[in-house]
Amino acid sequence: MQRLAAILAIAVWATPAFAHDSWIEASAYQVQAGETVPLTLMVGTMGDQASVSLASRPAWLRVFTSQGPTGVIDLLEQSADKPAAAATFAAPGTHLIALHTGNFSHAMGAEEFAAYLEQEGLTTVRTAWEASGRTAGPVKEVYARAAKALVHVGPGAPDTKAYVTSPVGLDLEIVPLRSPYDLKPGESFPVRVLYDDKPLAGALVSLGSLDRPKEPRTRQRTDAKGEVAFPRPASGNWLVNVVWSVPAAGRFDADYKTTFSSLSFGLAPTN
Numbered sequence: 431m432q433r434l435a436a437i438l439a440i441a442v443w444a445t446p447a448f449a450h451d452s453w454i455e456a457s458a459y460q461v462q463a464g465e466t467v468p469l470t471l472m473v474g475t476m477g478d479q480a481s482v483s484l485a486s487r488p489a490w491l492r493v494f495t496s497q498g499p500t501g502v503i504d505l506l507e508q509s510a511d512k513p514a515a516a517a518t519f520a521a522p523g524t525h526l527i528a529l530h531t532g533n534f535s536h537a538m539g540a541e542e543f544a545a546y547l548e549q550e551g552l553t554t555v556r557t558a559w560e561a562s563g564r565t566a567g568p569v570k571e572v573y574a575r576a577a578k579a580l581v582h583v584g585p586g587a588p589d590t591k592a593y594v595t596s597p598v599g600l601d602l603e604i605v606p607l608r609s610p611y612d613l614k615p616g617e618s619f620p621v622r623v624l625y626d627d628k629p630l631a632g633a634l635v636s637l638g639s640l641d642r643p644k645e646p647r648t649r650q651r652t653d654a655k656g657e658v659a660f661p662r663p664a665s666g667n668w669l670v671n672v673v674w675s676v677p678a679a680g681r682f683d684a685d686y687k688t689t690f691s692s693l694s695f696g697l698a699p700t701n
Contacts, residue, residue, distance in 0.1 A: 459696025
């Protein structure tokens with residue numbers, strides 16, 4: 431039991447250098463009305479991740495909601511004192527799951543931090559770090575994780591509601607401008623990235639397959655409107671991912687504040 435608790439703690443608080451990705455994993459992203467779907471937070475790197483239980487209202491979980499055609503459900507309340515977190519999707523249509531953790535802290539060596547900035551394409555922070563004159567010492571970071579998932583309920587094409595393509599107020603948020611469930615393979619799948627509710631330019635956004643995590647991801651930087659557009663992928667489970675970091679500027683006992691954000695969904699085969 432102690433070893434399991436340690437694994438879960440590592441998965442949640444895992445350092446950014448070893449846990450670049452985090453996402454809401456549903457047992458299925460396309461389900462039938464009335465179906466109950468277990469939900470897990472995955473942390474790590476696609477293909478080398480650990481699962482973290484969302485049940486029993488963990489203290490580090492700040493937001494955990496499900497929004498569907500009939501309204502918003504607080505999954506923190508629903509999952510309290512239960513052995514597993516799950517959402518029951520009674521109404522046909524697309525449902526939006528949203529999650530946000532609290533802040534965690536971590537210290538990195540200079541070489542580790544430089545490699546991390548390079549891998550995530552955090553050019554703004556790299557410029558600030560190099561200009562600080564403190565590139566030889568350890569770096570303190572505060573970070574949080576945000577995630578969204580789209581689950582489609584029922585047969586046929588969805589009647590997409592406005593909440594699917596609207597922000598829900600996460601610190602760093604990927605907002606699909608068109609639902610992937612409304613699109614045919616190859617059609618444009620545009621998303622907008624918001625940071626503190628404002629369009630974020632210059633962020634490196636990736637799209638990758640959760641089913642084939644070793645395949646190269648498609649990466650693009652957001653434009654002045656905070657937008658990128660990928661071709662809508664083929665069937666399977668997919669992850670859109672972005673990381674953003676800024677100087678902490680006295681707001682925290684840290685040098686930088688970083689947020690990891692994602693959007694996961696699953697597409698059925700097309701005829």
